Amino acid sequence: MRAALAVLLAFALTALLIIAAGKNPLLAYAALVRGAIGSWDRVGVGLNKATPYILTGVGVALCFRAKVINIGGEGQIALGGLAATWMALTFPRIPPIVLPLLALAAGAVAGAGWAAVAAAVRLRRGVHEVLVTLLLNFVGVLIVSEALQGSLGEPGAGFPQSPLLPAATWLPHPLQGNDLHVGILAAVIAILAGHALLWRMPFGFRLRVMGASVPAAVYAGISPPRTFLGVMSLAGALAGLAGGIEVLGVHYRLIDGFSHGFGFNAVAIALLGALNPVAILPAGLFFGFLETGAQAMQRAVGVPTPLVSVIQGLTMVFILSAMGVSARRPRV
Amino acid sequence: MLRMQGISKSFGPVHANRSIDLEIPAGRIVGLLGENGSGKTTLMNVLFGMVAPDAGSIVFKGRPLTGHSPREAIAAGIGMIHQHFMLVPAMTVTENVMLGWEATGRWLRPAAVAARIRGASAAYGLGLEPDARVELLPLGAQQRVEIVKAILRGAELLVLDEPTSSLSPPEIASLLGVLRRLRDEGRSVIFISHKLGEVLEVCDEVIVLRDGQVAGRAEVAGIGRRELAHMMVGRDVGAPIDRVARAPGDERLVVADLAASDAAGVERLRGVSFSVRAGEVLAIVGVDGNGQAELAGTIAGVIAPSRGAVFVDGADVTAGGVAARRAVRLAHVPADRATTGLVAEMTVAENLALRAFDDPPFRRGPWLDADAMSALARERIAEFAIRASGPGTAASTLSGGNQQKIVLARELGGRPGVLVAEQPTRGLDPGATRFVIDQVLTLREAGGAVVYISTELEEALLVADRIGVMYGGRMVGLVRREDVDLSRLGLMMAGALQEHPDAAALYGVRAP
C-alpha cells in the first residue's frame, strides 16, 4: 500500500513538472497509459520490457534481504548478453532448441561470474559492495563495447552491434502477431522460485538471518562470507539471464549500450516490491509499462522521455523515507 | 535545588515512569535505587533532556525546565555521567571536553582548555592527561573525563548513572571520594544504582524506585539493607534456593590455553585453562571487558581462537565452529539476546529453530519443514511457559523476559550436555531471573556442565559450585564456593591479586 501511495505522490509531483514544461499532465498521462496498455500489441511490448526488470529485481531483492546492496545489474546484464551472443554466433550448428538454452545458460554464468568478482573484492579487501558493483558496471559495459569493435562486431555497421543472430536462437513468440516472447515465463518462474527460496528453503532462512544481524548469523552456524557470495552469484545469474533474454528475444543481436539503466531500475523495483519476490511482479510490470508508455507519450504530446526517471527517482525517495520511518518504531 | 513533579513517560506498552515526584536539596548525595527496569535511567534522561516526558514538570534552581535538550540542561547547571559514556573514542580528552561547549568559542583553543583540564584534574584528584586518546584510556579514566566535563561547565547537580558497573573496587573507592569532595563544595549528586552496598556507603539520602514509581525514601543513617531491599523488590528478598550437593562426575568440558583477539586485533583472552565436570556449575565473574566475551565466544565456536583447544566429552571441537559444538550438544546463551540470540523479525517458531534449521527434522530435502517447526515450538512454549500468542508471532512483540525464555528454551530444550551462558539474567526482572537460575540448576542436576558468566557476584554465588575470576584476559582465581572470601574475590577482580596458576601444563595440550 505504501508503494501505491509513493507512486501516486511521484506522479502528482511530476505533473507539476509537466506543467512547467508547458504541457497538459492529464493528456500526457493519458497518452502514457494508452502507450502502455492501449492494445494487445502494446501489452506484449510492455511485458517484454518488464521481463529483465523482474528477473534482475528478484535477484536484487534477495540480496537486499541479506543487507547486501548489489547495484551491478547493468554490468551483469551486459556481460550476460555478451556471453549469450558469443554462444549463439560461435556454435551455429548446435540443434535449434538446445542452442538458445545454452546461450541463456552462458549468459547466466557470465552474470554470476561478474557478480562473484565484485563479491570477492568485497570479501577479501573490505571495499563496500556498492562501490565495487558500481565501478564494475562501467567496466562491464566497456568490455561489451570493446568486444563489439572486435570479434563480435558487424563490420560496416554504422553503430557498434553484432551481426544478426541465427534465427534458430531467437526466442519464440507464443502469440501470433504479438511481439511477446517466452522470456516472460522465465520471469514468472523466477518470482515463484524466489519466493519459495526466501521463505521455504534453508538458503532463504540464511539470507533473512544475515539481514537481521551478522552476529546472529554466526551464532546460528551460518557463514556470512559464503552466504554473501552465494546471493551475489545468484543475483548475477538472474541478471545475466535477463541480458541473454534481451539479446535473444528483443534485439536478436548484441547492441552497444542495451543494458543502460537496468541495474538502477532493478534496485527501484526491488524496493517497490518491499523486497518480496511476489510483489516484484507488479513492480516490474509497472516499470516496464512506464517505459513503453513514455515513448508513446513523447510522440503524442511531446513530453520528453526522461520524465520516467524522474518518476522512478521520486518513487524511490518516498518509499525509502516511509521505510525509514517505520523502522523507527520503538521495540520493546 | 531540584524539584520534579508528576513525571510520566511510556515507551509503547512499557510505562517507564508513572507520575514520579522527586526533590533534591543542595549539598547532598542522593541515591536513586532500584532494580533493572524500575525507571531510574528514564527519569534521569528526562531530567537531562535526552528524552521528552509525556507529563510532568521540572524546576531547577527556581527556574522551570521544559521541552529542553541537553544543551539547556547543561547551561542550567546539570551534568550527567551516563552509564555508557558519551565520549567520542577517536578523539582526545581535550577534544571531548570542547565538544558542544560554547564557551570555547568559534575557533578552538586546545591549549587553554587543556590547562583548565589539568587544573580541575589536580583539584579533584582525577589524574587526567588532556592529550590522551579516549579509546586508549581505561574505563575508570574515561568516566573521569565525563566528570571533568561536567565540572568545567559549572554543573551544580551531577547525575551519575550506574557509575560503578565497569569499575574495579579501588576505582570505585576513588570515585566515591571525588563525589564527597563535590558535595562538600555545595554541589548535589544523584547516584543511580542497583547496588545497595554502595548506596549506603556514600549517599546521604536514598530514594527507591520500583516499577516506575517511588516506593520509598529515607535518610541513609536511619535505614538498613533489608528494609531497602524490601522497598526495591516489594517482597522479602530471596527465599534461599535449594541446592542439592553433588559429587561432580566426569570432565565434560576441557579448555586448554585458550587465547583470542578482538576485531581490532588486540589480544583479549590470554591463555585460559580449566575444566568443568558433569553436574557442576562454574561461574566466571569479573568486571565486563576482561575477556569473558572472548572466552564464551571461543568455547561456543563463534570466535576462532588464536591458540588453544576446546574439548567436549572428549571430542576436540576447537576448529569445528558452531556446527561441531552442536554435534556434541554444547548450548550457548549469548550475552546479547536481542540481536545475537534472537532475530526479532522472525517468528517464535523460527527463532526456536534458529541454530538447527539446516538439519532434520526442520529440513526435509531442499525444503524447510514449517510444520515440524511449529510442532516443536508448541512443545517448548508449554514447557517453558513462554507468554506468546502462538508459534507464528513475531519475536519482537514479546517482553524481554519472554525473549530470554525463547533463547533458553532453544538452548536447554535439547537437553544439552554443556551450557555456556553469558549474562543470562541481564535486564530481567526478579521473577525471570529466578526462572533462569532454576533452569540452570535443573540442568546441573541432570548431569550437565555449565559455564555461567556473570558480572553479578551475588548471583554467581547462588548458582556456582566453583567460581573463577577473570582479569586482563586471564583466570586469576579459581575457588570452590565454600572457600569464597568476598574481599579476596574483589581484589582479584581488580587485578590486585593472582592466585590461579597457568594450568595449561596440567593438561599437556597446546595448539600447534
Add this chain to the structure above:
Amino acid sequence: MDSVAELLAASLRIATPLLFAALGGILSERAGVFAVGLEGMMLTGAFAGVIATHALGHAGLGLVASAVGGALLAAIVAIATVRFCADQMVTGLAVNILALGLTSFLLRGLFGRGEAPIIRVTPLAPLPIPALSDIPIVGPLLFRQPALTYVGLALIVAMFVLLHRTRAGLTLRAVGENPTAAFAGGADPLRVRAVAVVSGGALAGIGGAVLSLQQVGTFTDGMTNGRGYLALAAIIVGRWSPAGAFVGCLLFGATDALQLRIQGLRLPVSSYVIQMLPYVVSLAVLAGLGRGAKLPSAIGTPFVRR
C-alpha cells in the same frame, strides 16, 4: 619532461570537478551520511550552471546557480535520510536517477521544445598568475590553471581548517563518530547532518559547473558519467581527509588525462580499454588499500531522538 609537466597540469585541471565533489562529500560523510548522491548533485550543478549562464549571461551567476542546484538535490537527501531515516546509500542512488531524469527533462522541456538543444557557453579561460607562472616547470603546472582550480586548491586548506580548528568542525566530526555523545554534549545531530549534506551538495554542484562551464562549455545528458562515484572512491582512498581526497582526485585525473593522450598516440590498445582505466585504477587502489579503520564510526546509522 615537458610533456610530463603538461600531463600533470592537465591532471590537475581534470581533477578539479572531482575535487569539489570530493570535498563536499567529505563534509557529508564525516558527519555520518554516505555521499552516494554526489553524482546527481554534480549533474544538477552542471545543468544549473550552464542554464543560468546562458539565461543570465554571466558565468559568476552560473556558479551560484550550480551551488543552489546541488544544494537543492542534497536537501532531498537530507530530508529523506536525516529526518525520515531512509537508507542513505539507496537514497543516494535514487536522487542520482532523479537528477538524470530531471536535468534531461528540463533541458528539453524548458528550452528545446521537446528536443535536446545545444547550449554553448564560453568555457572559462585559464587564469595565469603573472610572475609565478613563468617559473620553469612548476610555473605552467601550478600557476596557469583556470580560476576555479585555484579556488579548489584553496578549498582543501579551508576544509582542513574548518574540520580541525573550529568548534563547528569538531561538532561535525563528533556527530559522525558518536551522535549520541554529541547530543549529550549539547549539539543537535540532526541539524548538523542536514547542514553538512546540503553544503556538501552545494560544493558538488560547483564541481559540476567546473565540468560544464570550465571544461566543456555545454550541458549534455548525463555528462558527469560516473565522476561523482569516482569522487566517492577518492574520499575513501584519501581516508576521509581533504588532502588525501585531493591525492585520490589527482590520481583519477591523471588516468583520465593519460587516456586522452594515449588515444592520440594510436597505440594498439583499444580506446575502450583505455576508457576503462579510471574505473579499474580506482578499483585497484581501493582494493589495495582495503577499508581503512578511520571510517567515521557512526556513518550510515540514523540518529533518532526519543
